[in-house]
Amino acid sequence: MAFGPHLLLATLEGLVTAAVLALTALGLSLVFGVMRIVNVAHGEFFMLGAVLAWAITTVVSGNPAIGFALALVLSPLIVGAIAWVAERLVLRRIEYNPEATIVATIGLLYIIQQLALTFYGPEARPVTPPFNIRIQLPWFGYSGYKLSIIAASALLLLATWFVLTRTRIGLVMRATQYDRETAQAFGIPVGRVYGAVFALGAMLAAIAAVLIVPIQQAHYLMGLDPLLLSFIVVIIGGLGSLRGTVVAALLIGVSDGIISVFFSPTLAKIIATLVVAMVLVFRPQGLFGTAAK
Amino acid sequence: MTEGSTARIYGLHIAVVAVLVALNFVLPEYHHAVLARVLVLAVFAMGYNLLFGYAGLLSLGHAMFFAAGLYGAGLPLYHLGWGIAAAFASGMAAGFVVSAVVGLLALRTTGVAFMIVTMMFAQVFYLVTLYFGEWTRGDEGLVLPQQARRIVFGGTALDLTDPTTRYLLAVSLFAAALFATLAVVRSRHGRVLVAIRENEERTRMLGYDTFANKLAAVVTSGVICAAAGAAYALLFGYVGATFASVQYSILPLLWVLLGGAATTLGPLIGTLFMYYAVDIASGYTSAYMLVVGVMLILLVLFFRRGVLGTVRERWARWLP
Numbered sequence: 001m002a003f004g005p006h007l008l009l010a011t012l013e014g015l016v017t018a019a020v021l022a023l024t025a026l027g028l029s030l031v032f033g034v035m036r037i038v039n040v041a042h043g044e045f046f047m048l049g050a051v052l053a054w055a056i057t058t059v060v061s062g063n064p065a066i067g068f069a070l071a072l073v074l075s076p077l078i079v080g081a082i083a084w085v086a087e088r089l090v091l092r093r094i095e096y097n098p099e100a101t102i103v104a105t106i107g108l109l110y111i112i113q114q115l116a117l118t119f120y121g122p123e124a125r126p127v128t129p130p131f132n133i134r135i136q137l138p139w140f141g142y143s144g145y146k147l148s149i150i151a152a153s154a155l156l157l158l159a160t161w162f163v164l165t166r167t168r169i170g171l172v173m174r175a176t177q178y179d180r181e182t183a184q185a186f187g188i189p190v191g192r193v194y195g196a197v198f199a200l201g202a203m204l205a206a207i208a209a210v211l212i213v214p215i216q217q218a219h220y221l222m223g224l225d226p227l228l229l230s231f232i233v234v235i236i237g238g239l240g241s242l243r244g245t246v247v248a249a250l251l252i253g254v255s256d257g258i259i260s261v262f263f264s265p266t267l268a269k270i271i272a273t274l275v276v277a278m279v280l281v282f283r284p285q286g287l288f289g290t291a292a293k
Numbered sequence: 294m295t296e297g298s299t300a301r302i303y304g305l306h307i308a309v310v311a312v313l314v315a316l317n318f319v320l321p322e323y324h325h326a327v328l329a330r331v332l333v334l335a336v337f338a339m340g341y342n343l344l345f346g347y348a349g350l351l352s353l354g355h356a357m358f359f360a361a362g363l364y365g366a367g368l369p370l371y372h373l374g375w376g377i378a379a380a381f382a383s384g385m386a387a388g389f390v391v392s393a394v395v396g397l398l399a400l401r402t403t404g405v406a407f408m409i410v411t412m413m414f415a416q417v418f419y420l421v422t423l424y425f426g427e428w429t430r431g432d433e434g435l436v437l438p439q440q441a442r443r444i445v446f447g448g449t450a451l452d453l454t455d456p457t458t459r460y461l462l463a464v465s466l467f468a469a470a471l472f473a474t475l476a477v478v479r480s481r482h483g484r485v486l487v488a489i490r491e492n493e494e495r496t497r498m499l500g501y502d503t504f505a506n507k508l509a510a511v512v513t514s515g516v517i518c519a520a521a522g523a524a525y526a527l528l529f530g531y532v533g534a535t536f537a538s539v540q541y542s543i544l545p546l547l548w549v550l551l552g553g554a555a556t557t558l559g560p561l562i563g564t565l566f567m568y569y570a571v572d573i574a575s576g577y578t579s580a581y582m583l584v585v586g587v588m589l590i591l592l593v594l595f596f597r598r599g600v601l602g603t604v605r606e607r608w609a610r611w612l613p
Contacts, residue, residue, distance in 0.1 A: 038405050090590055098405060099351055100593040103550065106543055107593075110586030118580055224539070228416060231409055270420045277413040281398045284406050 014257020043227030049206025349490025362522025388519020434533025
């Protein structure tokens with residue numbers, strides 16, 4: 001294959017990564033923005049989404065599309081419910097103290113990981129894609145399913161943007177983000193908003209995982225990479241900025257795709273992680289954000 | 294600080310070390326071996342405590358300091374045939390270099406960003422150990438040969454694989470780290486660190502160079518953790534990438550929280566308790582991560598000060 005088509009392939013692969021990453025990171029960014037806490041267990045919600053998708057598609061027989069559609073609906077709902085319970089039982093009681101929250105979500109990470117290992121096992125298992133279409137480009141054939149991931153992610157991002165900026169729910173969330181106490185004084189049930197936002201963040205990660213699991217197998221340790229990458233995206237994009245998150249996800253996803261095609265994946269990860277750590281060190285407000293308050 | 298409390302503090306610490314030495318002669322074989330390991334890991338926790346407990350800087354990357362000591366000692370011993378003393382020194386030197394570089398960069402950030410930056414540097418370190426798998430053998434790790442773990446002083450040979458030698462060396466390292474921590478936290482520098490933890494702005498306004506003090510804390514903490522790593526490699530003869538993974542950045546946090554942050558003896562209690570909790574739990578179930586996770590959540594929910602922190606608050610205000 002010549003350099004041009006090779007680069008195109010790498011870019012397409014990168015776009016798929018970016019699509020999934022944008023959804024996952026958006027979940028983290030929402031929680032970070034509205035609640036001002038770091039959810040270290042975010043990657044585990046992603047993993048849980050993938051593992052549940054495997055479980056649901058295995059139970060449902062018949063056309064793989066039916067099982068997949070069911071997984072796409074049920075898996076995020078279950079993950080959201082678990083996140084909501086965790087928020088109500090633990091995070092609310094420690095009053096969202098930043099450091100205690102980190103420790104508590106690390107605890108949550110271990111619990112979810114262990115439960116997945118115990119009940120799902122150490123194997124990596126694939127999920128059958130809902131459809132198998134190859135789209136023939138002039139130079140190579142490309143999986144239609146992968147392209148549909150990009151489309152689905154774009155749709156979901158647009159929907160989130162719409163909810164956040166054009167609906168009453170979004171207004172309540174933004175008011176809570178802007179000033180918690182004033183929001184409470186105006187009768188906004190801040191506690192319930194926090195619970196909902198935490199669940200929503202986890203659901204976005206779970207949806208992303210269900211979308212990716214047909215091309216990347218479900219495994220109980222798969223949560224760490226999305227967690228680190230989401231941190232990277234949220235940092236580079238600037239906190240709580242939807243546009244920044246999407247742009248950063250594109251940047252990281254595509255460059256990750258291109259670097260991994262041309263170099264070893266470990267080296268790609270080393271370079272990406274180091275670059276981002278340096279961005280955090282020298283430009284803490286992110287590449288697109290404004291200086292923090 | 295009265296004369297009486299100084300005597301009481303030193304008395305307590307000397308007594309703890311004396312009890313540990315005495316245990317060498319009474320403990321059954323299994324617990325003897327476990328305690329040697331716990332003591333080395335407690336040194337790791339003490340290094341972590343200096344930064345987290347006293348200076349109030351939550352790092353999620355201390356595995357890299359431990360691993361710097363581990364590889365700094367293990368690699369030259371394995372590949373270049375260095376002696377034990379030289380290997381231990383090079384492990385500490387590696388810890389010094391890594392912590393100085395990481396400190397200079399990471400301390401430009403604060404709070405959550407500091408935590409994420411340290412976690413990322415540690416991740417880079419971990420990936421580097423995998424990337425150079427030709428020398429480190431990655432996750433599989435290196436087993437240091439037995440004949441390399443001997444030291445000869447004139448006529449007597451010191452064999453690090455002998456349980457008693459190993460235990461006594463572990464106690465010595467522990468005692469050295471304990472009194473070093475005690476000296477640091479009772480010094481002027483230690484008080485400035487506590488002031489920074491309580492209110493950094495105010496400390497800076499009072500004319501203290503907070504950056505230099507924090508950097509010194511990162512480096513001291515890094516070198517103590519590296520000493521633990523180097524000792525671990527030499528005493529137990531194994532060097533592997535697992536020790537550089539995120540898990541080993543979180544464990545010292547757990548040990549310190551459990552034992553009591555900002556107490557000199559807390560890390561020992563936390564490490565000892567957690568090691569046995571996991572050990573006993575793994576007798577019934579393989580789900581040891583569940584134990585760790587549940588402990589972390591219970592600690593932040595109901596027991597924020599840890600064992601010694603609670604003791605200090607209720608009964609013994611003089612505990613350092």
